[in-house]
Amino acid sequence: NPEFASQLITRLREVGASVWLTDFARRTSALPNLDNLNVDGIRFDERLTAGGAGTKHAKMLSALFNLAISLEARVMVGGVMDLAEANDLHALGARYAVGPAFGRPVNAQAAPGLAIQHAEAAE
Numbered sequence: 001n002p003e004f005a006s007q008l009i010t011r012l013r014e015v016g017a018s019v020w021l022t023d024f025a026r027r028t029s030a031l032p033n034l035d036n037l038n039v040d041g042i043r044f045d046e047r048l049t050a051g052g053a054g055t056k057h058a059k060m061l062s063a064l065f066n067l068a069i070s071l072e073a074r075v076m077v078g079g080v081m082d083l084a085e086a087n088d089l090h091a092l093g094a095r096y097a098v099g100p101a102f103g104r105p106v107n108a109q110a111a112p113g114l115a116i117q118h119a120e121a122a123e
Contacts, residue, residue: 006036013038020076024048024068035071042068046079046099049089058092065093 009019020041049061068075080086080099089097106114 002036006038009038021073024064034067039071039073041074041076041096042071043076043078043096044094046077049077049094050079050081050085061089062092069093 012019018040019038020043021037021039022043023045024042044064048064065075074096075094076096076098077089077094078098080089080097080101082101086097086101
C-alpha cells in the first residue's frame with residue numbers, strides 16, 4: 001500500500017526517525033513507488049552483494065547502487081567478509097557496511113568501552 005507507506009514514513013520523520021529500506025532487491029520491491037518514498041537509505045542484503053563475481057554481477061550491483069544514489073539514499077551493505085570486498089563495495093557507492101570484516105557484533109552496553117579501548121590503542 002504505497003499511500004500508507006508514504007504516510008508512515010512522514011510520521012516517522014516527524015518524530016526524528018531515520019527511515020531505511022532493508023533487504024532491498026532481495027524480495028519484491030515496488031519499483032514504481034520507490035521514487036515516492038522519502039527514505040534516508042537502502043540496505044542491500046549480503047546475499048545480493050556477495051552473490052557472485054564477474055562482469056554481469058558487478059554491472060547489476062552498480063546499477064542497483066546507482067538507483068539508490070539517484071534517489072538520494074545512502075547505501076549500506078550487509079555481510080561484508082573482508083577489506084577487499086569492503087573496498088569493492090565502497091567503489092560502487094556503498095558508504096555504510098556491516099559484517100565480519102569490521103569485527104564481531106557487540107551489545108549497546110559493551111560498545112562505549114570498546115570505543116574507548118580502540119581510541120586509546122590508536123594514540
